[in-house]
Amino acid sequence: MLLEARSVTKAFGSFKAVDAASVTLEQGDVLGLIGPNGAGKSTFFNCLTGDLQTTSGKVLFQGQDITDATPEARADLGLVRSFQVPQTFEGMTVLENVMIGAFLRTSHRSEAETKARAVLQRVGLSKLADAPARSLGTPGRKRLEIARALATEPKVLLLDEAMAGLTQREVQLAIDLVRDIHRSGVTLVIVEHIMEVIMSLATRVVVFHQGKEIARGSPREVTTNPAVIEAYLGKRAAKAAAGHTPIELMGGPAT
Numbered sequence: 001m002l003l004e005a006r007s008v009t010k011a012f013g014s015f016k017a018v019d020a021a022s023v024t025l026e027q028g029d030v031l032g033l034i035g036p037n038g039a040g041k042s043t044f045f046n047c048l049t050g051d052l053q054t055t056s057g058k059v060l061f062q063g064q065d066i067t068d069a070t071p072e073a074r075a076d077l078g079l080v081r082s083f084q085v086p087q088t089f090e091g092m093t094v095l096e097n098v099m100i101g102a103f104l105r106t107s108h109r110s111e112a113e114t115k116a117r118a119v120l121q122r123v124g125l126s127k128l129a130d131a132p133a134r135s136l137g138t139p140g141r142k143r144l145e146i147a148r149a150l151a152t153e154p155k156v157l158l159l160d161e162a163m164a165g166l167t168q169r170e171v172q173l174a175i176d177l178v179r180d181i182h183r184s185g186v187t188l189v190i191v192e193h194i195m196e197v198i199m200s201l202a203t204r205v206v207v208f209h210q211g212k213e214i215a216r217g218s219p220r221e222v223t224t225n226p227a228v229i230e231a232y233l234g235k236r237a238a239k240a241a242a243g244h245t246p247i248e249l250m251g252g253p254a255t
């Protein structure tokens with residue numbers, strides 16, 4: 001097992017944003033974390049990445065207890081995240097931004113540059129290598145964020161709404177990119193509101209509602225699960241919607 005969360009709870013005061021969530025991730029998985037707004041996805045995700053300290057429970061990476069490890073220590077082990085709002089160094093070039101990721105594995109500038117250029121090639125940003133990062137639009141920034149994470153050579157890449165704010169066409173291109181990353185051997189955890197992304201990429205899905213897991217299974221299983229539909233729509237609306245295609249109701253493509 002690559003990554004395991006054992007009964008992770010995160011409380012803010014007396015409020016449990018995540019309540020005893022357990023998840024396992026095997027090599028080659030694409031795990032989707034979904035749920036309505038405020039369900040606790042980001043909080044749980046941040047407990048996996050080390051950006052938040054868990055209140056109780058454990059996080060293990062390749063059997064090693066990393067519950068108290070910093071994000072940097074986790075990245076060193078191969079557990080790396082992207083941010084929903086890209087953390088771009090505006091004054092640097094696109095290439096330099098990616099080199100920051102590459103410096104995790106090498107202290108040699110030329111080696112970091114070679115690696116960063118290869119990653120830029122992979123994500124389709126080569127032509128913009130020498131452009132200032134501030135000149136990129138939303139799709140470019142999202143790609144740059146992924147590129148910097150890839151340059152660290154992750155075993156597990158955690159993507160936090162990597163496709164938010166993209167047009168339909170851009171989402172398709174981003175799905176292709178993530179699929180390519182997965183094929184190259186990187187295991188993925190994806191928090192995403194766009195159901196099309198989950199349906200296209202996830203091999204398994206865990207659904208959160210009010211801090212707790214309410215369903216798990218294949219994308220199709222969870223999106224046809226009555227408890228999931230109710231969590232998204234509320235009881236009355238879920239009843240009224242019975243008979244419609246659930247995925248369509250949840251903002252995904254009509255099937």
Ligand SMILES: Nc1ncnc2c1ncn2[C@@H]1O[C@H](COP(=O)(O)OP(=O)(O)OP(=O)(O)O)[C@@H](O)[C@H]1O
Pocket residue numbers: 012017035036037038039040041042043044
């Ligand atoms: N730092 C914080 N302090 C207090 N409450 C918080 C904090 N962070 C999150 N919460 C609360 O915890 C709950 C879960 O939030 P979280 O952001 O994890 O949900 P989410 O499923 O990621 O939602 P969204 O899809 O809207 O991003 C929400 O009620 C939120 O208001």
